[in-house]
Amino acid sequence: MSKTFTAQNPATGQAVGAEIAEWDLVQTSAAIKAAESVKAKLASTNPTQRAALLNAIADAIEADKEKLADTAHLETALPMPRLTGEVMRTVIQIRAFANLVKTGGHLLPIIDLADPNFLPVARPDLRKSQQPLGVVAVFAASNFPLAFSVAGVDTASALAAGCPVIAKAHPSHPNTCQAVYEAVVKGLTSQGFPKELFAIVQGVSPEITHWLAKAPEITAIGFTGSGLVGKLLIKLAGERDIPIPVYAEMGSLNPVFFTPGALSEKADELAKAAVDSALLGSGQFCTKPGIMVVSNDAAGDKFIAQVQSYLSQQKVPPLLNKGIANRFKEAITSLSKSKGLKVITGIANDDGFGVTPNIFVVDWADVKNHDDLLEEHFGPTSVIIRAPFDQYLTIAKAMAGQLGAALHVQAGENVKELVNQLTQLAGRIIWNGFPTAVSVTAAQNHGGQWPASSTHTTSVGLDALYRFVRPVVYQNFPENQLPAELQNSNPYGIERIVNGQRSNTAI
Amino acid sequence: MSKTFTAQNPATGQAVGAEIAEWDLVQTSAAIKAAESVKAKLASTNPTQRAALLNAIADAIEADKEKLADTAHLETALPMPRLTGEVMRTVIQIRAFANLVKTGGHLLPIIDLADPNFLPVARPDLRKSQQPLGVVAVFAASNFPLAFSVAGVDTASALAAGCPVIAKAHPSHPNTCQAVYEAVVKGLTSQGFPKELFAIVQGVSPEITHWLAKAPEITAIGFTGSGLVGKLLIKLAGERDIPIPVYAEMGSLNPVFFTPGALSEKADELAKAAVDSALLGSGQFCTKPGIMVVSNDAAGDKFIAQVQSYLSQQKVPPLLNKGIANRFKEAITSLSKSKGLKVITGIANDDGFGVTPNIFVVDWADVKNHDDLLEEHFGPTSVIIRAPFDQYLTIAKAMAGQLGAALHVQAGENVKELVNQLTQLAGRIIWNGFPTAVSVTAAQNHGGQWPASSTHTTSVGLDALYRFVRPVVYQNFPENQLPAELQNSNPYGIERIVNGQRSNTAI
Structure with missing residues (x-):
């Protein structure tokens, strides 16, 4: 008898959907090997075929958009408009x-023709393009049940790169994962591709993480989730006979700095927008502003007062699963004990995995007394740090790496100087947003x-594709032995760099 | 009293050059911190200034080319023409x-203008370019005392990326490293840059590797050398509070496959060329053909006979240091005991760190009896594997990852099929070479x-630069707060991708 598990509706805490069979190691390994055995079918597609796929x-996926949003709604309790939007984001x-x-642009073809006069020595004919890595393991995130889940950005970019994907379905939305899987298979078979190019592994066992990370056929891992699991994946990937890259996004505080000038101009408006941003998706975005730095002057006081007044009217949908809700409550309890901390609360949601939004206010001088204040807490909370403007740079320097950072x-x-410092930490810097x-x-x-x-x-974004390819250069190859994108005749008609010049013509 | 060490002339085994002071942790840390403190001077240069630097x-370096080649010759015993060529390769x-x-091309500027109609939601103004990582640690290789040493490709690409460099000088050619260091500093100061942007750490202590890999200011590591040290660096880099990328090249067998057809056409010519390639630089190239696969037919026999006859006339310069020479002798002794192995030898070099070239011939069926045969052995040796042509694919599949692979x-x-398999292993595939x-x-x-x-x-090659930069995107920034490469006015006049179109004009 195989084990089963069932999704829960966060709005009620009750089971929802059919029983899902838990995958075992044998099934998981078989799916990986099956994907490996057909990888050439995807890798060998020309740009037109791959784009059509x-x-x-x-x-x-779009054809099933209502069903997908409905299913996701039952399993995540995220609002329907958010989910219908997320289906379209996934499609887009x-x-x-x-x-x-x-366009063939993803192949990055670079051709340097033979040059007997090249220095320091004659150059042979060198033609480089990008080749898919092979089977990729993708870990679905809980917080975007479509756009970062089994057919989310990691899967889309890996398939685009030419890599089969084995996706770990998220146990908080297994029926959504299954429905998306069926749509992807429909897409694959409609274009004549074997369905084995894509598979999802269902289950709640932590062992699945190990099976995927250790499988010899897996060539890279895409992951969005906790630091704990991200670091485990990195460890497992490094211990393999052949280590593989782990592309892990592991949470972020995304600090927002409000200058005294911005606050004096529009403290009320900024306070409301800040609360809205912190509570978006019940505070379960990896880009949630987890830290806000506010000047300790009258304009800053006005901002805090408005946060208090506005938050007191806010209630958010339940969190995505019981574990997230419990960890949120524990974190709030622990943080609330910090010295000198002021706690601002919203409206309690007592249904299912519901929680109460909490925003903390603390002086920068007191932050050092509670390390937790500079860590991510998933859910509807944020920490407002009060400090004089001339301390903002110091605060930024005390922070760890971030996905994003914003300034008003x-x-x-x-x-x-503050912007420069933020570019050292974060990959995206937002001005007045x-x-x-x-x-x-x-x-x-x-x-x-x-x-x-x-x-x-x-x-996120088109550059995500390049995580799943590697360069191979062909030296002195005859025309008919070269991959099509590197042949003189340029059969794909794509743009290439030939002897340093961009060209989309034949050589 | 600080410790000292002295270089040795491989041709004599005797000390050469002045005593070199061994760096300690305090000096090393101070150099790293000094580089970190001035990194903005390099990072903030515009394309013209950085190119001029x-x-x-x-x-x-070119101005000192004779001195550099002479110094390197004394410390490495590599032939003078090779070294004068290598100085010029370093310069080039x-x-x-x-x-x-x-050209500003290294900044990879991509601009997507705000678009209220973008789907699924309105797009803000997004402008991305590449920023230098910070101070980079480079480990000089023994086998290219100039082109892969303290101002070799890793250093050149890191400086080009805008990163200061702390280079571990190689103890086999410390005076060459010192002379190159002085030239680099001359270049830096001639353009008004602080000399602290570049430093070399001298010494024979294995602790230096740990000091560099653990220093919090180091943001990436460039390494060419043994798998042992490369794996140590990866381990150390992963154990840091903030892990950093290690770009390590750790040796390769670079298999060469000779088809029966190619051998029947020109066995003699190929045999000589193969021996020349294997003995180049006394077999101390990371691209040395360490495995040659030859058909077990009459044409293959002819190839072997020619290898034997040609190798018997070959003598090579001494190896780069005592350790390499000793490890080579041990490997040859061990390999020579393999079952079914035929040993072909060249002319002994009994001077200094001289050795005797050895080429082994073994049937594919016997390779499994001696794992060592499929590992890299630095020095003038190679393993010829005899097999029927229809086994070549199996042999390729049994191989680990390689820098290069060649076919005749x-x-x-x-x-x-063989080419396809080789592209799964190697980054460069060579046809008839x-x-x-x-x-x-x-x-x-x-x-x-x-x-x-x-x-x-x-x-190697221009893409090496991208190892030392990371993307940062600026969202909704005002013109005067953007880095110059992303401003509407395009002050650098460089090519950018704006809304998907290449353009070198202002927006």
Whole structure:
């Protein structure tokens, strides 16, 4: 008898959906080996075919958008508008990769023709492009049951790179994962690809993490989640006979700095927007502003007063699962005991995995008494640090790596040094805005310094693809033995760099 | 009293040059902190200034080319023409990075303008470019006392990226390192930069490796050397509070496959070329063909006979240091005991750290009896594996990751599957050539699968720069707060991607 588990509706705490069979090691290994055995079918596609496949997968997900949003709503209690939006984000980001792949740009073809006069010695004909790594393991995140889950950005970018994907379904939304899986398979088979190119592993056992990280056929790992699991994956990946890269996003505080000028201009407006950003998705965004730095002057006092008044009217949907809710409550209890801490609360949600929003206010001088204040706490909370403006740089220097950091600044204020410091910590710096909401676009970067990210890469935006390819150069190859993207005739008609010049013509 | 050590002339085994003072932890830490404290002076340069700096360093090295080659000759016993060539390669590769940096291309600027109609939600203004990591530790290699040493490719690419460098001088050529250091400092100061942007740490103590890898100011490591030290660096870097990337190249067998057709066409010519390639630099190239796969037919027999006859006339210069020579002799002794092994020898060199070239011939069926045969042995040796052509793919599949792999093929022979398999192992595949000699150019890739390389990056060619930068995106920043490369006015006049289109004009 195989074990089973059942999803829970966070709004009620009750079981929802069918019983899900827990995968064992044999099934997991078989799925990985099956993916490995057909990887060439995906790797050998030309840009048009691969783009068509991605678009077919996007179409299949879009076709099921109502069902997916409904299923996710029951398992996550996230609001329906958020979930219907998230289905479309999932679809749009897969199509964005299709658009990139169609141009052949992801192959980064660089051709340096033979040059007998090259110095210091004659140069042979060298032609480089990017090749897919092989089977990739993706770990679904709890907080974006579609856009960062089994067919989220990691999967989309890996498939776009030409890599089969084995995704660990998230046990908080297993039926959503299953429904997305079925849509992806529909997309694969509609284009004549074997369904083994994609699989999801269902289960609650922590052993699954080990099975995936240790499988010899797995060539890279994409992960969004806790530092605990991220660091475990890095350890396991490093202990393999052949270590593999782990692209882990492991949480972030995303500090927001409010200058005295900005606060004097619009303390009320900023306070409301700050609370909204902190409570978005019940505070379960990796880009949540977990720290806000506010001047200890009258304008700052006004900001705090407005946070208090506004938060007192706020209630948020329940958290994603029981573990998250319990850890949130424990953290709030622990933080509340910090010396000199003021606690501001919102409206309690007593249903299911509901919690009460809490925002803390503390003087910078007291932060050192409670290390927890500079750590991420998943859920509807944030820490407001009061400090004189001339201490902001010191605060920024005391912080660990972050995904994002934001500043609210009045025109004419000098924040050059603060911005410079924030670029040392974070991968995205926001001016007069909040870190929540991340566009999926070429210029995007959703990665930051350790411990926010394990590498200097991004999981959001087109550059995410390059995590799953590696360069191979062909030296002095005859035309008919070269990959098509490197042949003189340029059969794909793609842009290449030839002897340092961009060209989309034949050589 | 500080400790000292002295270089040895491999041709005599005798001390050469002045006594060198061994650095201690205090000096090393001070140099790292000094580099960190001035890093902004380099990071803040515009493309023109940084290119000028790199060219000034190249000029200073070129100005000392005779002195550098003479010094290196005394410490390495490598032939003078090789060393004068290597000085120029060092100069040329620094200038190649200057040419890249001058275009601003290394900043990879991508601008996506705000778009209220972007889906699924409005897009803010997003502008991304690449920022230097900070102080980089570089470990000089023994086998290229200039081109892979303290001002070799790792240093050149790190400085080009805008990172100060602390280089571990190689104790086998410390006076060369010192002379190069002085040239680099001349280049730095001639352009008004603080000399603290570059330092070399001298010494024979294994502790230096730990000091550099653990220093909190070090942000990345460039390494070319043994798997033992490379793996130690990866371990140390992973144990830090803030782990850092280690770009390690740790040796490679660079297999060369000779098809029956190629051998039937020109066994004699190929045999001589193969021996020349294996003995180049006394077999101390990371691209040395350490494995040659030869068909077990009459053409293969002819190849072996020619190897035997040609090698019997070959004598090579002494190895780079006593340790390398001793390890080589031990490996040869151990390998010679393998079952079914035939040993072909060249002319003994009894001077200093001289050794006798040895090439082994073994049947594929016997390779499994001696694991050592599929490992790298630094020095003038190679293993010829005899096998039927239909076993070549199996042999390739049994191999670990490699920097390069080569094939000699007769027109019309089908080697598609073999080539595909080699691209899974190696970062460079050579057709009808040998893996030694690596052009420094944009299309180059000098990296391969583990254990040849620790990451999917290259240490040779222009892409080496991207190991030492990370992306930062600026969201909704006002023009005057943006880095110059991202400002609307495009003050550097560089090529950027704006809303998906390449452009070198203002926005």
